[in-house]
């Protein structure tokens with residue numbers, strides 16, 4: 040592609056992007072395709088000759104777009120969102136253009152220093168202790184693995200890094216049964232063994248019971264286990280349940296256990312002063328993760344890990360072979376030493392563009408609105424005689440289901456699943472589910488960048504329409 044063609048094509052794409060941002064509601068939220076239907080549209084072999092951009096772009100529109108789930112659709116209410124925004128997209132364009140690999144200060148001083156600055160801004164805005172320091176990683180899964188590896192190395196005095204497991208470690212990690220599957224994965228990868236992930240009981244709001252945590256720790260200590268880390272969830276993935284941070288921190292502090300707080304989704308709510316009670320006591324914990332790529336208008340990927348003592352991370356991950364040494368290493372942050380990957384994208388630019396464009400107050404306004412819309416939707420569900428809500432709604436995720444007291448849980452599970460599918464099949468809205476106490480519940484997460492009251496009114500109408508259809512059939 041010549042420089043002139045690049046300019047022309049880039050303009051074309053910007054127009055397409057602007058149209059998409061305006062028209063994204065016109066697409067079905069989820070595509071109607073069968074497995075392999077898309078794969079089979081591509082040729083068997085890679086093209087030997089270069090092709091014109093117009094041809095590539097035509098296929099993008101013809102084959103790719105119809106096979107996409109439109110995550111930015113305001114009626115996307117599934118999973119947790121991965122919301123983006125115009126400033127974030129613009130920053131991503133520049134990141135790709137600069138094409139910098141920001142592994143150390145020297146490989147792009149501005150990337151490191153902007154990262155330090157924006158993460159300090161966010162830390163202070165969230166009410167996280169000013170002595171904590173942050174690093175951007177790709178995902179919360181990686182950040183949690185980093186925290187668990189660091190806890191492991193701190194306890195083993197860096198001996199597992201050095202010598203490997205000796206077979207007598209008997210480490211234990213604790214979390215509630217409602218934490219994200221990335222915790223199980225991290226425990227597996229870190230060599231702790233899934234059997235050593237101790238599941239702590241939850242209360243009726245699905246939050247960890249601190250007394251049960253302490254009982255589990257004491258019982259393990261008696262049996263000769265070594266408690267390594269507690270992972271608490273601030274906003275569980277099923278229902279955004281809030282584990283009690285302060286009580287858990289106190290227990291961890293007492294027993295010298297690393298406390299990692301997983302606030303991947305709900306952490307954004309801390310930007311609202313009225314929610315900062317949620318992390319009261321966190322200064323006694325050790326690490327905290329949240330995903331601006333979920334609910335802070337920063338397109339995937341961008342995860343922020345805050346730690347009380349970065350030195351432990353650096354001790355765990357630092358690798359400085361000769362070819363990576365620089366004369367300034369003592370004076371600067373080399374973020375490659377703060378996590379697993381060496382190569383790093385320039386993700387801080389997205390945060391900087393987003394924060395400056397909205398302003399912190401603009402971001403708060405949007406988050407508050409999402410929470411208010413969720414309370415509105417919650418009130419409709421509560422008033423409906425055939426529906427119930429199965430978990431508290433502290434933020435903007437509602438877990439609800441159709442209910443009929445004459446039916447068994449199993450029958451209700453089937454009906455609710457079919458109901459959700461009939462809604463999703465319309466392409467006019469998209470919901471996902473979870474199970475709470477064995478009950479199939481639909482999750483309604485209201486956190487899209489452009490979601491307005493009219494969208495939830497429309498989704499509610501669709502839910503009612505499909506429920507009616509069940510009654511008739």
Ligand SMILES: *Cc1c(COP(=O)(O)O)cnc(C)c1O
Pocket residue numbers: 119177178179180181219221272274275276301302303304330342
């Ligand atoms: C989404 C989520 C994760 C995983 O996030 P990734 O960035 O996709 O790894 C972990 N924990 C919680 C609580 C989550 O909601």
